[in-house]
Amino acid sequence: MLNAKKIYPHNTPTTKEAYYYRMIFERFFPQNSARLSVPGGPSVACSTAKAVEWDSQWLNNLDPSGRAALGVHDAAYEQQQVLPSLSAGHGPADITSKNPRMLEVTG
Numbered sequence: 001m002l003n004a005k006k007i008y009p010h011n012t013p014t015t016k017e018a019y020y021y022r023m024i025f026e027r028f029f030p031q032n033s034a035r036l037s038v039p040g041g042p043s044v045a046c047s048t049a050k051a052v053e054w055d056s057q058w059l060n061n062l063d064p065s066g067r068a069a070l071g072v073h074d075a076a077y078e079q080q081q082v083l084p085s086l087s088a089g090h091g092p093a094d095i096t097s098k099n100p101r102m103l104e105v106t107g
Helices: 016-028 032-036 049-054 056-060
Strands: none
16 A cells, blocks of 8 residues: 555555455556546445535445445344254255256247
8 A cells, every 4th residue: 555656646546445456457457548437536335436425424434345335234243043943953944856857948
């Protein structure tokens, strides 16, 4: 990150995550025309910089990943419940037959 401005003078990444994305982008699209096609600026949940203007709360969390939408992914951090059938040592019920079937294809 210390040399980010020297390595990427146009739309310089401001976070390690953005720097990593930029390295990948440059690897696949090294042309200057490709670089100029990407708008710069702060991004929230993979949106453009314009999205930051819609909600002032987003200014405090400029994260390009989906985690930036505060409160949306809270359930991912909650303790998951164990289903009674699985905790008793029983596996999930079979929902398909183990017998192969031939399907006729018409066309």
